[in-house]
Amino acid sequence: MTVRVREWSVRVERRSTVVGVVLALLVIGLWLVALWPGNHVMTPGAVLNTLAGQGSISDEAIVYDWQMPRALTAIGVGMALGTAGAVFQSLTRNPLGSPEILGFTTGSATGALLSLTVLGPLALPTWFGALAGGVISAAVIYAVSYNHGLRPSRLILVGIGVNAILLAVNSLMISRADFYDAKSAANWLIGSLDGRGWSHVVPVAVAVAVLVPLTISRGPALRMIEMGDERARGLGLRVEGERFVLLALGIALISTAVTAAGPVAFVSLAAPHLAKILCRSGTRPLVPSALVGAVLLQASDIAAARATGHLLPVGVVTGLLGGIYLAWLVGRRAPLKQ
Incomplete structure (x- = not known):
């Protein structure tokens, strides 16, 4: 289905649209559930009354x-992880090509950890450390992987x-830090949403509001790259330039997520694959991937909070x-083919 607005036209798949709407409603529903701290604190009715201003x-x-x-x-971190996962899996043409396996997430965590335990947050802001770590790790991986072209299998290895x-x-770094910094860093490296306030919401919201639409705008180029470099070049795409832009957007999204919640595992790996299954798409759809990421992280955080009274970090x-999903994915032969 093609939607036309004056001189602009956009091709919209009906199933992907329906899936996106359902996922958006599920995100809103989980958001309402997350606002309820439990009956021991306040009832669901009291939450609704509070939202109504009463x-x-x-x-x-x-x-x-x-x-x-x-x-x-x-929600913001989940959308960032889901979108970044779709970008990297499409660039590598492999469902295992998620940023946490490729080293980009760990690189962002290294930069943030350096600012937290070695330099101190006053010398280097955590968000800048995460961004610098992601960029440097991506540059190293890209440079070592590039040999007369970029092969996805080489990039993954x-x-x-x-x-x-x-x-x-x-x-x-954790072993050489003092006790309190090491404990704080170790908890942060697990991935947690505990103690998050409006100072975390604002930068995440701004970054997601800017980066996710920019990434979606590169969707056609990403789909062509996913078909293979030769085919993409045959269609007139500047493959290396587009790949560089998409890598930069993916790194920025991962750095945003790591700064806000630490290196949360699983979401960027599973969200694009689940979105592809739900939409019955030949590619990894960006908008559904972002929404699936938000659903997965919200649901995991609600489960962690309800089961242990906020004692269990969402990263656990x-x-x-x-781990269960990766074992199932590796056990299947088809997804591992290029």
């Missing part, structure tokens, strides 16, 4: 100062190696699900 001062503090920033951060090195560097839940 809650008490204490209820407003719970909903607007505690629950809502955490829920909105989960180099990324796995760099990821292992960066994990060792992260462990070294997503890591557990990710």
Whole structure:
């Protein structure tokens, strides 16, 4: 189906549109559930009354100062992870080509960890450290992988190696940090949404509002690259230039997510694949991938909070699900073919 607005025309797939609407409604529903801290604190009716402007001062503090920033951060981080995962899996033409396996997520975590434990947040802001770490790791991986062209299989293998090195560097920094910095960094490296406030929501919201639409605008180029470099060049695409832009957008999205919630596992790996299944698409749809990412992270955070009373970080839940999912994915032969 083609939608035309004056001189502009956009091709819209009906199933993807329906899936996107359902996922958006599910995101809203989970957001409302996330605003409820549990019956031991306040009832669901009290949450609705507070949203309607009829809650008490204490209820407003719970909903607007505690629950809502955490829920909105989960949505933003989930969308960033889902979109970045779709970009990297399409560029590598492999469902295992997620940023956490390629080393980009770990690179962002290394930069953020460096600013937290070695230099101090006053010397280097955490967001800048995460962005710098992601950019440097991406540059190294890209440079080592490039040999008369970029082969997806080579990129994945180099990324796995760099990821292992960066994990060792992260462990070294934690082991040499003082006790309180090391404990804080170790908790952050698991991936957590605890204690998130409006100071976390605003930068995530701004970054997602800018980066996700920019990435979606490069969707046609991404789909052509996913068909193969030769075919893309035959269609007149400047492959290397578009790949560089998409890599930059993906790194920026990953850095945003890592700064806000730490290196949360699983979401960027699974969201694009699940979106592809739901939409029955030959490619990894960007908008559904972003929404699936938001659903996965919100649902995992709600499960973690309800099961343990906010004692279990969301990264533990997503890591557990990710291990099961990865074992199932590797067990299938078809997705591993180029």
